[in-house]
Amino acid sequence: MRWIKRTVTIAIVSLTAVIGCQPIKSSSIVNSTFNQAEVAVSGTQQTTTSQRWNNVALGGGGYVTGIYLHPLEKDLVYIKTDVGGFYRWNSQSQSWMPLTDRFPLSQRHYYGGEALAFDPKNPHIVYIAAGTYVWDKPGTIFKSTDKGQTWTKLNIDLPMGGNQDKRWVGERLAVNLFNTNVILFGSRQNGLWKSSNAGRTWSKVTSFPGTPKKDIGITAILFDKQMPGLVYAVAYGDGIYKSTDTGVTWSKIEGSPQWPRRMATGRNGTLYVTSGKGPGVTKYANGVWSNITPENSQAMFNGLSVNPANPDEIVVALGESPSTKIYRSVDAGSTWILVKRTIDSTVPWWTKIMRSQAWISAIEFDPKVTGRVWLTDWYGIWRTDDLKTNPVVWTNYQKGHEEIVTFALVSPPKGALLLSGLADVDGFYHNNGLDSYPDKTFGGNGPDFQDTYSIAYNEKDPLKLVRVGGNRWNNSYSGATSTDGGLTWQKLASFPTNKMPMRVAMSATDPNVFVVTISGGQAIRTTDGGATWQPVSGLPNGPRGPWNWSQSLAADTVDGNTFYYYWNDSVYRSTDKGASFSVVYKPLVGENRWHSLRTMPGVKGEVWVSLDEKGLYRSTDAGKSFSQISGVEKAYLFAFGKPQQGSTIPALYLYGKIAGMGEGIFLSLDRGKTWTNIGDRHQPIGNNPQVMAASKQQFGLVFIGTGGRGIYYYSK
Template sequence: MPVELFAIALRVVGSLIILAVGIFGAKIITRCFPKSSSWLSQRLGKTLYFSLVLAFSAIAFSRLGYSVPNLHSLLDSPEITLASNFRPNILLGRANVAIGGGGYVTGVYPHPTQKDLVYIKTDVGGYYRWNPRNETWIPLTDHFNLDEKHYYGGEAIALDPNNPNLVYIAAGDHLWREEPGSLFKSSDRGETWTKLDLDLPMGGNDNKRWAGERLAVSPTNSQIILFGSRRDGLWKSQNAGQSWRQIKDFPGKPERNIGILCIVFDPVQAGVVYANAYGDGVYQSTDFGENWRKLENSPKTVNQMGVASDRTLYITSTRSPKVSKYANGTWEDITPKTDDAPFNGLSVNPNRPQNVLASIGEQPYNRTFQTTDGGKTWKEIKRNLNNTVSWWDGIMLKHPWVAGLAFDPQVPGRVWLTDWYGTWRTDDINAATVNWTNYVQGHEEVVVFSMISPPRGPLLVSGVADVDGFVHDRGLEQFPSHKFGKSGPEFQGTYGLAYAYNQPSNLVRVGGNQWNNEYSGATSRDSGKSWQKFATFPPETMPLRVAMSATNPNLFVVTTSGKPPIRTADSGRTWTTVKGLPDGPGGPWNWLQSLAADGTDGQTFYYYYNNTVFRSTDGGATFSPASEINGRNLWHVLETIPGEKGEVWLGLDDRGLHRSTNGGESFRKIETVERAHLVSFGKPRPGSNTPALYIYGRVTGQGDGIFRSLDKGQTWTRIGDRDRPIGRIPNTLEASWQEYGLVFIGTNGRGIYYGSMR
């Protein structure tokens, strides 16, 4: 029994005992009066009796006066069942909603001399360090802000073999960005970072992100660091990263956007280092990278390299030979017998030089092989999975696109493996059947498209990329029990979510699979416990956003990619094209929130496009311009308030926040807000009827951050952590209508953050 209910029960029992004692005591006292037949004597006796009963009753019910209202509150509020499932008074940026991995872990790196010091690299979620005490991953790059969003792309990492406190990272997500990537150094295992003076185009989320590693520290001289770039050749530091110079005489001619993919030092012979110019071949230097020669007959499409303690070089490759070794000036093809798949994952046991692991890659499944004789013979590893995330299924349990494979130097038999969705570990790689356990607590990397937080039912429903979406039925600190698809249709991505404001158990979601161009949606009448797929959906039409009528859950409007919006009035059995609106933006990687339903009027919808707010009063069948506003057709967020007719709010990023109280016919700029990147409304504070207003943006006099207003924008309070600004492309903001102060931010690669400041 919860503590609150137990305390109330004790008060109730105590009150009943007091009342019983009062009644019994009153009877005894009145019997002590002399018996008399006079009217006055009888009246005095009864008066005394009832006075004593009332006095004891007052004492008893005064105790219940606390308990009854609180019992009513506890029974009506979800806090009694959810209090243990989210942490109170948490600043936004400090806590993630527990989902469980969901993004590509492109490498794993145990330190060669320090036990339990392990790092992972991700393609869009930054870097993490292993916490062995509670077996979770600690995010290390959450200090980057929105203007530094590209730094969440993990290009490369290097550990100093001689100093476990030193770690270097290369950070930058895409080559197409105007902002270059950069190198950073930490002297405290990733707790804090110093930017180094090397800025180059990087692609932590680009081709061959699963291969490498292109950053390396010399094991015999920690002052020397080499970095192989994608477009700008080879770079070297001779003072532990303080300054860098380009090795202009490096002779390799790699593919332009992959570049020098892998660099590895000989662990024994000082000065010997190998570099893979992808598409050209493997080069060797014997003077710490100053001069290079190409190794004759080397494979050209090398993915990963490792040097054993006996100085043998091992490689995996996209094309034949898939696994090779180089010793005594000679290459040898040692590829295990398998299907015609590329090999990627590679690890050489630092304590047993002929013990090597190699894994196929770039495939939606995995086969891993082990040799103990330097590749003369191989044994395919039989596996058993101990899955700790209940919603992981299908391809997620096949180790797709294996990237990282690493013997743990400090624990014999322990091996780490990373794939498209998370990190796995076995503590006995030599078992007849190897047991792999996934460790993903703390690693949150889903890309979020949409969220809703209805006034009853689950605290949160989320639509995400690649893994469908979730009803967060176990609260915020435990992984969801399953994806949408277990109780209805499953989509690769859920792009839009909505609910009927006046009937909030009615939900709708839209999504599909962009790879095979199949799209649809589903409705729920029970807060997401079960879903019914639309009976029809227009072919080759990608849905983006959806808005459901406040009063009619059968009526909703859907924006589409490159086409006009569509609507249905019968829950998806039939569809018509909306009149009066332009074609939608390209999808699915689009987070413009252009569409909203009125807070009370079930026939009214709003839409924003290119400086114009449109309105429909006929259930979304036709729209017409309601007002003009100078906002351009760039980033925008259109919001309405459940229960308030005609309240329309428009966040236009650096064009500020604007409010309409007349259904979009006119807008007034909120002067206190300089930037409104994301906007949402949630439950009022206790004792108030004014919804709490939240923004991710900039408030005059307070700078950038996440803020709450309790007076519709007149004054603001910061509710975000300044040191963890949620910089990985915050896509959507949703405030709870069940819990005052509870608010969510969905990102493009760092999952969902939540805050709970009351």
């Protein structure tokens, strides 16, 4: 996914040599967030459920920053992503299996993929370096002895940045081919680290003299395949260093590129390097550097691979560019052939830029299948089974790789079961159900936005909707309306310039009336479907967007004149169709970043507010007073859905913590008096759950949108 900026707590880390590490079992490091015992907070005991949550089929959409093919086992392929964790290829189902979905919300920073390396002599052993931002909680390295099914945390905690600058270069983590007990890791802020006992203990390599750029650090480490003890390391912005004694001593290679992206060697020991400045592709042989850049291009090169079966065959790709070119050489870079391409996309809605293989990160020869090459880019994973054809046919393999960041989810009483507002790919009317890819984005039948931040519908006529969003890349924002449930959209006739809309709420009775909050500014409203706009009085300026998931605004579900808003410690109400708001209740002190305000379907004046660690609150008098829901110790997200058969009480879903039951995902059928745990402790949906919605058409169907693992759904 693109670089997502979030407000987080600064962590101070002690960075000393670690001695006597005791590996912790996977079940310990990935703490269970769900208590399997189902007990009621009050009232009768509830039924146990073990139903697994599934991904809504979307089709990729996130940055895959590395791909790794084991030299000993066919089809053993791993990928790392910037915000979606790590995956392994399943050749039988032709899909990607997520390997890090057991991390709960408290360990969400481990979904950032900093690095991956496998034991080249043992296909069962793989290591991952996980951590999203250097300013967040420290990252760490995990080890698996069963191809990623379970993980052991190793005792090395360092700032990592899987979703930060230069995450597409590498590789920072490397295992020595000649002695696989030796592992090196290049950090962003704290130098070079080494383990000599397969990860049990780690120490900092104080002899490494490189001075890399701040927060990018040592970006690539490469053990030579022919000469024991020879290893290279990139100090980004400084140059390439080498060691001939397995990392004990180091010296800078004179004349080396200052800004290397990737390194690779073949069986003959020649070192190849792609760079972002200066010569795009160079090679180092017999102590001499040679510029072998294709077409003498001054563009940035990134992706690089040497054929394991033929050290003279090389592929390179432009990087950090939507206008990607791929070149192939069969004479060690003396001459190059521009690889002409044909795209075979398996995801029907992928746009032109997504099909262009934009911003390629990694490109790799398959060591077990002649002619097969894999590559990863800004949106997914591609493969050709014959690099020698003209043109080369590339097919994207996206099944199972769900990495889209979610802004909004809506499940109206009529029309599609789900509409989603997403980062970078606009959003969807899920016309093919939940297990098949949608045919088009919203932009396929209306205005095309980079992001859709919020969606609302009219309670009286739910096929009438409004969505707001826009394009961060050129700071242009607007919205669109639909009269057919989101199948087609019409762009708003006008919208204030340079204003980023954050949330929208539509009147329950008049679809031409809706209120929009503005990032860092004053809210606005329209009474004519977006033809004209007026300022809203009485509300504080909205929070800065777009990376804010507070759900502050809602319309009453019965009274078309009434809207509600929460911020800081106050509940605001408007009774004049959003023209003006005033405080009706305070203090309701919560956490501004994680709160949701929702109105009860079909009930006038009933308002609910979740305040994360402050709990869940209910008002039955249009916000004049609130009572806390007993037993709810944490309310991170919540949603209302269709009542169960024979009841008129909407189903209440909660992502939070219940007294006596622990943390998890829960269902209540009696307005929060008793709860059933519907979560899965093996799949806690911990990757930044951002939004929650429940179906108004189907009882027991609920959705959670995440910050890097797409959208999950559960159905009773």
